[in-house]
Amino acid sequence: MVSLTDTEKAMRDGAEGAAVAKAMDLLIRYAEALDAPDFVYCNNIAGVPGSSPQWVKDYYKEDGGDYRAVFSRFDLDSDEVVDVPRMNGFSCHLQGGMDPELWREQGMTEEAFANFRSDEAEVAAHGIQVMKTCTPYLAGNVPVMGEHCAWMESSAVVFCNSVIGGRTNCEGRESTSAAMLAKRIPNWGFHTDAFRKGQHAIKVEVPVDSIFEWGMLGYYTGAAVEDAIPVLSGDISDAALIKHKHFGAAAASSGGVEMYHMVGITPEAPTREVAFGGSDKGETLTYGAKERAEVYERLNAIGSSRDVDYIMLGCPHYSIDQIADAARMLEGRKVHANTELWIFTSRAVKATAMASGYDRILAAAGAKLMTDTCSAISQAVPPGTKVAAFDSAKQTHYLPAIMGIEGWFGTTQDCIDAACTGRWNGGLN
Amino acid sequence: MATTTTRKPDIVIRGRKVVGGVVEGEALATKQTISGWGGVNPMKGEVIESRHELRGVSFAGKILVFPGAKGSSGWSAVFHTSKLAGASPIGMLFTITTTKAALGAVVLRIPSMTDFDIDPVEHIETGDWLRIDADAGEVQVWKGGKP
Structure with a gap:
């Protein structure tokens, strides 16, 4: 049984209102499912609170069919509808369902857009930051080392744990919505020191320096260790935020990696011994030329036609330096008549891109x-x-399966060239 | 739920309750981990992940036996949505505890277990008949279908 403080018991029993009581009830059931001993205090929460398509609201029409109904019944998994107050914790809304301006180009209906606007107004009214991105750490929510967080979004979770040293499990929609109210999350998994230690070693024997190489290494890593914690060492260089972003997203999609160590690079791996919490454990895997070629083949196995209709960049959401790079590659060129190029980012980064003039360069080239x-x-x-073609291993993993289309994976330059020529000419050098 | 079976089970597996309750039904078993968001169509309860051995198969009304959850943090929400669509599993047995699978089981409110004495993924096949008593920490297995 999960142990509760007097304050937590009072919250469960309604001292802070019905919504907090429902949130604690769900978190207690969740803690018991995990066999967690107690809760940690948590004041950094990122989720998708209350946002839902119209059909989910219609499903709860007898409960009012509104944000309140969805937040109560779905997010808090409550049997009854409760008034949902302003959130108590620092709460952020991650990615959403459409662009607030270019939704028509994305094929959304007027009804879907009206629902989107209504949900967003509710999110703001409930004191939740409208970040609308899978990269909250690029949009105003950067945890500090050791901070207990409750984040959704596997690519953000692996970044928080591995690159920042913040502490979060891969939370879900219901647990994050409840934590926004209760400021508690089960003390389990990545909140504890012992859980954060390495479980397998990966020796990197080919140069991994560019974002493309980091992404392929990430995709290999996830498939190799599944949901375990790898300790990588060897020929890894030129670390940068965008490379960790791509590596982690890839490892979280091909496996379930929620934390990784890179010896001498990530903050909880100053040495091999610290990363493992002693001597090496688990298996020792090697990433060499053969493994690299196999990853590339696997990512491109769903590509057949080299006539490309669509290039998608920005998974995870592009940072300002990635937008700057894309703009530089596109300057003076035009997206091919048979091809569309869409680049995805957060509103915060888009504001910087506009201030820096990149939006005009992209628009002049015909990119969105x-x-x-x-x-x-x-x-x-x-x-x-x-x-379609992508520079993201994660998007290559997901989009073709979801949409039933072919997909290619390559460098950002491969993708920009394909956008301008309509032909895929990527290949492994 | 009263047991509808008469023959003694072929295997009895003991484990830890994730979500309490008793349920009987047919197993849908896989040796591969399951992605929720992007790996499952919640409207049909169908696995859609490329290269997955259950691709095209629905878990609706089945007891899902799998090593664990992987992939996106949308796992619980996708399985929760399958419940709204009437396409959720009726029980779950998973070997590896993750926040995704635990939260998914909680919001589905279906009898679920983990931390077993013998691995159900190794001993249960699709089509076997199962009775889960999660509160008692016991899974009864009848090989080859309903006895």
Whole structure:
């Protein structure tokens, strides 16, 4: 049984209102499912609170069919509808379903857009930051080392744990919504020191330096260790935020990696011994030329036609330096008549891109800079898309499966060239 | 739920309750971990992940036996949505405890267990008949279907 403090018992029993009581009830059931001993205090929560398509609201029409009904019945898994107050914790809304301006281009209906606007107004009214991104750490929510967080979004979770040293499990919609009210999350998994230690070693024997190489290593890593914690060492260089972002997203999609160590690079791996909490454990795997070629093949196994209709960049959401790079590659060129190029980012980064003039360069080339969502989340691709290309291993993993289309994976330059020529000419050098 | 079976089970597995309750039904078993968001169509309860051995198969009305959850943090929400669509599993047995699978089981409110004395993924096949008594920490297995 999970142990509760007097304050937590009082919250469960309604001292802070019905919504907090329902939130504690759900968190207690969740803690018991995990066999967690108690809760940690948590004041950094990122989720998708209360947002839902119209059909989910209609499903709860007898409960009012509104934000309140969905938040009570779905997010808090409550048998009854309660008044939902302003959230108590620092709460952020992650990615959403459409671009607030370019939703028509994304194929959304007026009704869906009206629902989106209504949900967003409710989110804001409940004191939740409208970040609308899978990269909260690029939009105003950067945890500190050791901070207990409750985050959704597997790519953000792995970044928080591995690169920042913040502490979060891969939370879900219901647990994050409840934590926004209760400021508690089960003391389990990545909140504890012992759980954060390495379980397998990966020796990197080919140069991993560019974002493309980091992404492939990430995709290999997830498939190799599944949901375990890898300790990587060897020929890894030129670490940067965007490379960790791509590596972690790839490892979280091909496996379930929620934390990784890179010896001498990530904050909880100053040495091999610290990363493992002693001597090496588990298996020792090698990432060499053969493994690298196999990863590339696997990511490109769903590509057949080299006539590309759609290039999607921005998974996870592009940072300002990635937008700057794309703009530089596109300057003076035009997106091919048979091809669409959509680049996804957060509203915060888009504001910087506009201030820096990149939006004009992208628009002049015929590319579209979109926010809030991505093709996989919104299931939005340009009409008639049969073949897409990506510079993200994660998006390559998901979008073709979701949409039933072909997909290619390559460098950002491969993708920009494909956008301008309509032909995929990527290959492994 | 009263047991509808007469023959003694072929296997009895003991484990820990994730979500309490008793349920009987047919197993849908896989040796591969399951992605929720992007790996399952919640409207049909169908696995859609490329290269998954259950691709195209629905878990609606079945007891899902699997090593664990992987992938997106949308796992619980996708399985929760399958419940709204009437396409959720009726019980779950998973070997590896993750926040995704635990939270998914909680919001589905279906009898679920983990931390077993013998691995159900190794001993249960699709089509076997199962009776889960999660509160008692016991799974009864009848090989080859309803006895």
